[in-house]
Amino acid sequence: MPRKRGSRGSTARxxxxxxxxxxxxxxxxxxxxxxxxxxxxxxPDGQRDPVRCQRSENKMRxxxxxAIDIARAFSEKPHLRGKGDEVLQRVGRSxxxxxxxxxxxxxxxxxxxxxxCMVHRxxxxxxxxxxxxxxxxxxxxxxxxxxxxxxxxxxxGNRWEFKAIPLMLARYMMDREGPASxxxxxxxxxxxxxxxxxxxxxxxxxxxxSGPA
Numbered sequence: 001m002p003r004k005r006g007s008r009g010s011t012a013r014x015x016x017x018x019x020x021x022x023x024x025x026x027x028x029x030x031x032x033x034x035x036x037x038x039x040x041x042x043x044p045d046g047q048r049d050p051v052r053c054q055r056s057e058n059k060m061r062x063x064x065x066x067a068i069d070i071a072r073a074f075s076e077k078p079h080l081r082g083k084g085d086e087v088l089q090r091v092g093r094s095x096x097x098x099x100x101x102x103x104x105x106x107x108x109x110x111x112x113x114x115x116x117c118m119v120h121r122x123x124x125x126x127x128x129x130x131x132x133x134x135x136x137x138x139x140x141x142x143x144x145x146x147x148x149x150x151x152x153x154x155x156x157g158n159r160w161e162f163k164a165i166p167l168m169l170a171r172y173m174m175d176r177e178g179p180a181s182x183x184x185x186x187x188x189x190x191x192x193x194x195x196x197x198x199x200x201x202x203x204x205x206x207x208x209x210s211g212p213a
Contacts, residue, residue: 014182020151021069021185022192024126027147030140031129032121048128050115059104062125063152064160067168069123070111071180074173076187077122087111087118088173094166105164122186125165 035046043049051057062070074084090110098105111118117128126148130141137145152160161168172180183191 014179016155017065017068017179018182018188020065020155021072022189023151023185024065024069024148025123025185025189027126027144028124028129031126031144034138034140045116045120047116047120048131049133050112052131053109053112053117053128055106055108057106058109059106060109060125060128060165061102061104061162062127062165062168063148063162064156064168064172065152066123066125066148067165067172068179069185070119070125070169071172071175072182072184073119073123073186075176075181076183080118080122083113083118084173086113087169091166091169091173094164095170098164098166100163100167102161102163107164107166110166110169123184 032046053060074080074087087110090108094107094110098107109117117124126144130137130144132138132141172178
């Protein structure tokens with residue numbers, strides 16, 4: 001069995017993972033804006049064509065940090081709670097015909113439900129989000145992909161993995177006490193934004209004074 005990396009361990013390590021998840025979520029922002037700006041090229045809801053997520057065309061791979069983000073989303077997002085077992089059932093079906101390899105391989109994405117990505121606005125894999133309708137990537141897409149790789153390198157050095165979605169979800173969604181335990185990047189980012197807004201509000205409040213000299 002693969003060795004688990006980045007488990008709870010020290011508080012410092014947990015903070016590193018959380019910081020990585022926040023940065024990963026921020027890298028999705030330009031890609032969502034891109035879809036809104038080029039709305040005619042995408043579905044109205046910005047989702048990927050579901051055919052691209054099915055076995056006939058799908059070869060999507062994800063990194064450790066992306067898998068952690070997805071696993072955390074299923075454990076803490078209210079509308080996803082209780083659906084993790086369904087996803088793991090679909091993961092199990094995919095594992096029956098794919099191999100444990102870094103190479104691209106075809107499979108039905110276990111995150112596809114009724115033609116939509118279950119984690120689209122929450123923890124969507126960067127490459128899924130960055131891919132254009134013609135299969136290419138914009139300059140923003142390339143930058144977000146590079147940022148994803150950089151974040152994994154910072155956390156795991158050269159030991160991070162990049163494998164088919166079912167392989168990575170099986171590793172992290174079944175490990176309820178490891179790094180997948182906690183808040184997802186989107187939740188952490190929103191909390192961070194609220195803290196920053198409160199600080200900015202206080203600094204602009206004349207009643208707070210200028211503080212000690």
